[in-house]
Amino acid sequence: MTRKLLMNLAAGLSLAIAATAVAGESAPPDAAQSASLAADAEDAASRDRFRALDQDVQSLKKEVLDLNRDLFLLEEELLFPANSQVAFFISMDVGEYFKLDSVRLTIDGKEVANYLYTDREAGSLLQGGVHRVHMANLKAGDHELVAIFTGQGPHSREYRRGATMNFSKGIGAKYVELEISDRVRKQQPEFVIKEWE
Amino acid sequence: MNIRSVLAGLAFSAFAASSLASSGLAGQPAPDFALKSSSGQNLRLSEYRGDVVMINFWATWCGPCRQEMPLLDELYSRYQRVGFNLLGVNIDDDSSRAMDMIDELGVSFPVLFDSSKEVSRLYRVDAMPVTIIVDREGNVRHVHQGYKPGYEQQYLDQVRSLLRE
Numbered sequence: 001m002t003r004k005l006l007m008n009l010a011a012g013l014s015l016a017i018a019a020t021a022v023a024g025e026s027a028p029p030d031a032a033q034s035a036s037l038a039a040d041a042e043d044a045a046s047r048d049r050f051r052a053l054d055q056d057v058q059s060l061k062k063e064v065l066d067l068n069r070d071l072f073l074l075e076e077e078l079l080f081p082a083n084s085q086v087a088f089f090i091s092m093d094v095g096e097y098f099k100l101d102s103v104r105l106t107i108d109g110k111e112v113a114n115y116l117y118t119d120r121e122a123g124s125l126l127q128g129g130v131h132r133v134h135m136a137n138l139k140a141g142d143h144e145l146v147a148i149f150t151g152q153g154p155h156s157r158e159y160r161r162g163a164t165m166n167f168s169k170g171i172g173a174k175y176v177e178l179e180i181s182d183r184v185r186k187q188q189p190e191f192v193i194k195e196w197e
Numbered sequence: 198m199n200i201r202s203v204l205a206g207l208a209f210s211a212f213a214a215s216s217l218a219s220s221g222l223a224g225q226p227a228p229d230f231a232l233k234s235s236s237g238q239n240l241r242l243s244e245y246r247g248d249v250v251m252i253n254f255w256a257t258w259c260g261p262c263r264q265e266m267p268l269l270d271e272l273y274s275r276y277q278r279v280g281f282n283l284l285g286v287n288i289d290d291d292s293s294r295a296m297d298m299i300d301e302l303g304v305s306f307p308v309l310f311d312s313s314k315e316v317s318r319l320y321r322v323d324a325m326p327v328t329i330i331v332d333r334e335g336n337v338r339h340v341h342q343g344y345k346p347g348y349e350q351q352y353l354d355q356v357r358s359l360l361r362e
Binding site: 102119 | 232233
């Protein structure tokens with residue numbers, strides 16, 4: 001009886017030791033796994049937060065750009081109402097006989113613009129670009145435009161030429177183009193002022 | 198006593214306002230301009246966007262300018278290849294004097310002529326020389342009025358710091 005009791009106790013003790021050992025072996029991997037899982041989850045959450053923040057910043061930037069554009073357009077509409085608006089553009093065609101340096105515009109005897117062109121800007125004009133050199137508000141009626149072009153003419157000589165145009169401002173916006181082109185037959189540049197319909 | 202102190206205060210504020218005229222530009226976008234240069238080309242400030250630009254207003258009658266220009270030229274020669282540009286803006290009525298001085302000092306940076314003083318007014322220049330440092334974004338970051346020996350070290354530190362941005 002006593003022997004049986006002792007055997008039971010020994011078996012119980014060994015089972016308990018085995019159970020403790022098993023528990024002791026399995027506990028550390030569980031804690032490490034859960035810790036690494038938690039760290040991964042935190043990383044993923046912070047990445048998501050960062051991505052969301054980045055998206056917020058991008059959308060805010062876009063909104064600022066949109067707002068800036070709207071303000072610019074609104075400012076133009078307010079400062080230059082379509083009814084009194086006149087815009088002057090410079091364009092170049094070929095440009096073999098003339099290297100543009102500056103353009104001075106006078107409307108009704110008053111200087112309104114004096115623009116110096118850098119090599120890059122003149123190059124852009126030669127590639128087909130059009131530059132809005134001036135925008136103004138003018139009353140309806142007759143006006144006189146004088147444009148003075150300076151630059152280098154044929155054989156790299158200093159060149160200065162004026163072009164005059166009388167134009168009538170009615171209701172609605174007006175666009176005037178000052179075109180510099182080559183007159184091949186005379187081997188001279190030509191300055192033409194024309195109105196856009 | 199009170200009136201005297203008020204007057205002194207007013208005089209001081211007027212002096213401070215005038216001496217800070219161009220300093221008020223710090224932190225603001227640098228006003229754009231185009232001027233004829235000593236090489237005959239027209240140069241526009243906005244075409245240097247992306248580079249650190251120093252604008253130095255000077256005149257032939259200004260002693261400190263003469264002292265400062267060779268030091269600025271050294272700075273320009275050293276940092277030009279890493280995105281630094283220097284535009285000297287001469288405000289003399291007669292640009293031929295400026296050309297003579299450039300030849301005499303042997304400066305290599307572009308010198309622009311502002312004989313009509315339009316650009317000087319734009320930058321509220323009321324001392325001589327005035328040195329303005331513009332960052333890569335086109336904003337005025339530092340304004341120096343006048344020149345004293347030692348300023349070149351400040352220029353160097355500021356230019357290097359802006360080049361690193």
